Amino acid sequence: MAAIEFVNVTQAFEKNVIIKDLNLKIEDGKFTVLVGPSGCGKTTLLRMIAGLDRQTAGSVLIGGEDVTDIAPGQRGVAMVFQNYALYPTMTVRENIEFGLKNNKVSKEERNRLVESISETVGLSPYLNRKPSALSGGQRQRVALARAMVKKPSVFLMDEPLSNLDAKLRAQMRIELIELHKKLGTTFVYVTHDQVEAMSMADTIVLMNQGRIQQEAAPEDIYRQPNNLFAAQFIGVPPMNVGDLGMDGVKFGFRPEGAVLTAERTDSHFGVRGRIVTREMLGSETIYQVKTKQHAFMIKCTEDQFTVDQEVFLGVDASKIFFFRQDEHRIAQDDVRHAAYMAALRGQQHE
Amino acid sequence: MNNTRVWQKLRPYALVLPAMIGILLFVVYPILYLVKLSMFKYNLLNKDKSKFIGADNYTEIFSRGDFYNALLTTVLYTVGVVVITMALSLFIALWLNQNTRFNALVQAGIFTPHIISIVSIALVWMWLMEPNYGLLNFALKAVGLPALPWLQSSSTSLLSIIIVSVWQNVGYYSLLIVAALKNIPQTIYEAAALDNASKFKVFYKITLPMISPQLFFILVIMTIGSFKVFDTVKIMTGGGPNGSTTTLVYYIYEFRTTSIGYASATGVVLMAIITVLTFIYFRLLSNKVHYQ
Structure with missing residues (x-):
């Protein structure tokens, strides 16, 4: 011992x-x-x-x-x-x-x-x-x-x-x-x-x-990953990350944190995209969804979509992370957190 | 259809044929011819006067004292060279295995004797071993030891020849052992360190078994080579003084003009001895050698 x-x-x-x-x-x-x-x-x-x-x-x-x-x-x-x-x-x-x-x-x-x-x-x-x-x-x-x-x-x-x-x-x-x-x-x-x-x-x-x-x-x-590296190293597929377009801040969400729907829904962060690849792994399916600016990996437990299909991607506010320019995660009680949340909501359905 | 099948069967034989011709011509035929010669009282001037005498040459070999003398000299020489060379080259290799810049230099230096002709080496050593003006005796006297007669006395001549052979061989065999040592994965030594193994135990239980195939190879090759020693003897002593350095091959050489049949018979005996010796090595040591 x-x-x-x-x-x-x-x-x-x-x-x-x-x-x-x-x-x-x-x-x-x-x-x-x-x-x-x-x-x-x-x-x-x-x-x-x-x-x-x-x-x-x-x-x-x-x-x-x-x-x-x-x-x-x-x-x-x-x-x-x-x-x-x-x-x-x-x-x-x-x-x-x-x-x-x-x-x-x-x-x-x-x-x-x-x-x-x-x-x-x-x-x-x-x-x-x-x-x-x-x-x-x-x-x-x-x-x-x-x-x-x-x-x-x-x-x-x-x-x-x-x-x-x-x-x-x-x-x-x-x-x-x-x-x-x-x-x-x-x-x-x-x-x-x-x-x-x-x-x-x-x-x-x-x-x-x-x-x-x-x-x-x-x-x-x-x-609660400390930083962008931890967020992207742990988890398969790694966390999806995108630019917020404000203070060099990045937002991120886990592949299973997003919901894919055929119709537009009201989530905190929502974009339209197209399914580029589909990996059927048995109990789950991993889709790669291309939006205007990003490519996101999405993990679904149900296998409802096909390649080239138009889908809507929605993420709840609770599933969203923010990372500062120096790659550290911004805590939920940080003063800027609410502002970044609002900014992300502003990017709805691009 | 039939042709291709015939060719299929013949192809392997056709492919080994060139090599086979070489072996038959340059290995098998000479050996058979040697055996044939050994049963003749051969006349060099007139081949037709050669006489078949059966095993008489062999009877003569085993009844002559000078043959046993040559055999003993050869055995002593072989044991001396093999034991000293192996011990020295193992020691040097273990030392060279530590990678330092100095060792890289030593490694190159120690190999040099191997690329020099044995004739040059022998001549230089004869000069070094000269009893009155030679460097070796000078060195012995400098440290207060008595001078040795080296090649000029039957008591030290064989030792002198052994020293020269060891000196020439040791670099080459060290290099072989260094290569074997470098092949041992470092992690095995690390595992042994974690297993609390002493230095001696690491050497005895890990290093030695790991390089045993190479050591066995060196043992066999060097024994065979030493049994056939000739050039050093020929140049340095001519078999003397008083037959003290007459090895088997030199013994055979001495009969090259006087009795070809007898020389051939001795050659056959030498071949048999080497074969038996190699066989014994394999039987005794092969289960101690760890092939991967």
Whole structure:
């Protein structure tokens, strides 16, 4: 059990500054997901927790203790790598017990642990195989078992599901959530996939260009994005954004926040448009609607329209967000909010 | 219709034919001819006076002391060269694997002996090993050690030749091992660091098994090469002093004019020894080698 804390951490590789003066607290026992586009510094953070890269400045604390000078193997952390990093020359059993052997765990204890862990992750029949004789999903489980068997206080995962096919990935997401519930340890999970972040996280840490954009629970980050980046990174399809034409302010609404109708209705924001594309996904349908100025993605639960059809798009006032010129969201109690709402209403049915 | 089917059947054979002709002409035929020669008392001046003597040449080989002497010398030479070269090149490769600018320079430098002709190398080393004026003895004396007779005494001549061969080979094999080391994914080492593995354990349990295919290859290639050593011996010692550096191939060479049949028979024996040795290597070590 351990909380993790970054205090004024800067990380630079030669002259390339990845992270500058970052402060972050990762709560004990929580499933925290670091998410962001590639190159945003999320893996860099993870590697600093593991001790694989040393920070240029600042300190990293695990369980309140500065671990800067502690070797990776003594930090009480375990990591699942993106490519799993299994030892190709060892069998599954040897892979799992390698860390135990190094920590001088007795043979009986080792056997007991390996048996029970491999039972948990369903690897028992494969203990004497080499990793090269396993499927991608099985290798993933070996990597997981290797991390679990050490009973770490912190679990680090670097995009562990990205090499699996979509079906297996969905299944593993559920298993990881259950695993976290069972172990109750701190999980730090890195991904670029916002679906993984939304589905598994207790807390999402959204990063871009080495900075934390927002740190919140999935529902908060979805409903109250801090800024335009958060609004457009989280959610599929991303939030629709358009220019308000006033102070450089942008307005936005979620794809499911709009209603498509064949007849004109009275909503706060309403425009006429034409359906350009239609993606029928089963339980929902996603339309791309082109208006005079914009193209909006609209998610409907019913599949009523066809391509090239003229439709009316309406959004309720409660579903509308505004973003300042510096991309920060304008809160509902901001003095300008009402004015921007009125301005948007003025653009009716362009 | 029928024609195309015939061609379909013939095509693979037609395609390998050019290579096959080469192998038959330059590999299979010489070997068979060697075996044939080994059963004759061959007359170089008049071929028709050559006499078939069956296995007599072979009986002679195994009853002659100088053959066993040459065999022992070859084995000692091979063990010396293989063990020292492998240990040294592994050590150097591990060191070169740390990427520094200095190492890039060393890597280029250490490879240079391999592109120089063995004749030049041998001559330079003969000069270095000269007992009275040579640099090596000068260096030995400078640090207060007794001078060695190097090539001029039967007790040190084989060692001298081993040193030269190691010096020539070590750069090339280091480079092979460096290439193998660079192929090991960095994440495996990171996983080992997180698994709290000591440096020795990382080397013994991860690095060594990961480069075992290359090490095995080097072992086999170098053993075969060392068993066939000739040029260094020919230039530096001529097999002496007192036969102390007469290796098998040089032994064969010594009979090139006096008894072709006997030389051929020894050649066949050498071939058999190398074959058996390689076979033993594969049987003993192949399950210790981790192919990916």
